[in-house]
Amino acid sequence: MTGGRPAVAGGLNAGRVGDRxxxxxxxxxxxxxxxxxxxxxxxxxLSGDGAHRDEEFTRDVWEMCHTGLGHGFxxxxxxxxxxxxxxxxxxxxRRRAHQGQPLDQLLRSYRLAGKVFWEAVVEVVDRDDPENVATLIRQATRTWDTIDQQSGAAAASYHSTELALARRSEERVHAIVDALLDGQGxxxxxxxxxxxxxxxxxxxxxxxVMLGAESGFGDGVERRPGDTxxxxxxxxxxxxxxxxxxxxGTADLDDLVAAVRPYARSHAGVSPVVDSLAELGTARWxxxxALRTCRGPGNQIARLDRRLPDALVLSQPRLSGRLGHVALGGLTEVDPAFRDVLLTTLGTWLECDGSAARAADRLFCHRNTVLxxxxxxxxxxxxxxxxxxxxxxxALALSALRLHGPGPEHGGGPPARGGVGRPVR
Structure with a gap:
């Protein structure tokens, strides 16, 4: 019994060698x-392509077919x-990915190559060795396995090249957007x-739009607004x-704020509308x-045009420091705790549009105390x-104190060369 298996295995191997x-x-x-x-x-x-192809493309396909069949041989x-x-x-x-040809067309060409090759093999064996046509059938599976290997290698290369091209394209988009936002428009x-x-x-x-990252962004897969x-x-x-x-497009800033709000876990700043890509550097600033005017907890969404006094103070820190020093300097003569009470009262009174009664309600004191x-x-x-x-x-001095903090004159001296209060990059 043990002798039978080697004989069968030897027969199978001999048959495979004969088939090959x-x-x-x-x-x-x-x-x-x-x-x-x-x-x-x-x-x-080309017959199943459905599109008109010029002579150069047809020649390219022929070269592909000639080379591919030759390597198969x-x-x-x-x-x-x-x-x-x-x-x-x-x-x-890789080549078809660079050319932007659909992957389906590439895989279809391999299926057709297998069909043309197999028909040619059967034709020549039937003509020259007809007695071997039946034996040849055993090679069909091997032939289509080979086609699958080839098309699989082509598809894997196509995908990796497509991904590399996408990354390269994305990097180029990022570089261009960065340049525009940096004012190179x-x-x-x-x-x-x-x-x-x-x-x-x-x-x-x-x-x-600028979203602060102190508290991250909204929950879920999409953590920032998409096209909407x-x-x-x-x-x-x-x-x-x-x-x-x-x-x-045709949307306004109210629409933009509404799109941003569900995603903002911290403060956000929104520029005014500008009329060209060349102005995006200014819009970014x-x-x-606008974002820097936001203070305290929460998720304020600040539109610059509604925070212009604070933005003015932030854009001129040295001048704002001088203003605070000159306008509020007399308050240094009182006890720090009482000075804080006075400044809080002034700020509340301004927020209440100059109403002493409303300010008193907020401060839990009498109107006369406010006055x-x-x-x-x-x-x-x-x-x-x-x-x-x-x-x-x-009012501006109080904003300077709130936004820049206490200090004599916030780094007194002339503005840095290259801009009037604008960041030098």
Whole structure:
């Protein structure tokens, strides 16, 4: 009994060798017909394409067919030399990805190649060795396994190349958006590239949103607004915030704020509308200023045009520091605790539009107490709250104190070269 198995195994091995030899002889006879087979395969591929193809494309397909079939022949005739067919499949996958050809077309070409090759093999064996046609059937599975290997190698190469191209394209988009947000939009070359790569017109309605990252962003997979209500968002991650270039279309800033609000877990700043890509550097600065006006807990969404006094104070820290020093300097003469009470009263009174009664309700004190504290502020500062100019000074000085903190003059001295209060980058 033990002797029977080796005999059967030996018979199977001999049969497989014989099958491969039949295939090798058939392929050897087909070698001279390789250009004709490439013609046939090209015609098959183009016949089902459905699109008009020029001569250059047709020639490219023919070269692909000729080379691919040739490598397939080589793999059968000289198996010891490795899998040139798979190396070619990988190169072809990369090439078609670079050309932007659909993967389905590439895989279809491999199925057709298997069909044309197999029909040619059967034809030549039937003509020259008809007694081996039945034996040849055993090679069908091996042939289609080989086609599957080739198409699999081509598809894997196609996908990896497509991913690399997407990353490269994404990096280019990011670089262009960063340049626009950094104020380089006046460069005509950049502007031309931006319109092409981003698919946005040079002139249009744009805004910038800046989301603070102190508390992260909303729960869920999407943690920042995507395209909605006709608006297109292109996001960039910066050191302490996320910044979006927003193509508004016909939407207004109320629509933009409504789109951002569900995602903001911390404060956000929104620029005014600008009319071109070239102005996005200014819009980004405006959005940053708006964000910096937000203080305290919560998730305020600050529109610059509604925070202009605070934004003015932030954009001129040295001048604001001087204003606070001059306008509120007299308050240094009183006890720090009482000074805090006076400043809180002034701030509350301003928030209540100058109503002592409403301010008293908020401060849980009598109206006369509020009036007495305001008179004390007038005495210490030498300003009169009924005089508009003095009131503006005190309001701005109070904003400077809130936004910049206490200090003599916040780094007194002239503005840095390169801008009037604007960050030098």
């Amino acid at each position: 030899e039949i295939m090798r002889k058939a392929v050897l006879r087909l070698t001279d017909r390789l250009p004709d087979l490439a013609d046939r395969l090209t015609a098959e591929i 080589e793999t059968i005739l000289e198996p010891g030399r490795g899998r040139a067919d798979l190396e070619w499949a990988q190169r072809l996958g 006046a460069d005509g070359g950049l502007l031309s590239t931006a319109t092409s790569v981003l698919g946005l017109p040079a002139t249009g309605r744009y805004a910038v 209500a006709g608006m297109r968002f292109i996001w960039r991650l910066r050191t302490d915030a996320q910044v979006a270039l927003v193509a508004l 405006f959005a940053e200023l 007495n504290r305001l008179r004390k502020i007038e005495q210490l500062t030498g300003r009169t709250l009924t005089r508009p100019g003095d009131l503006v000074e005190l």
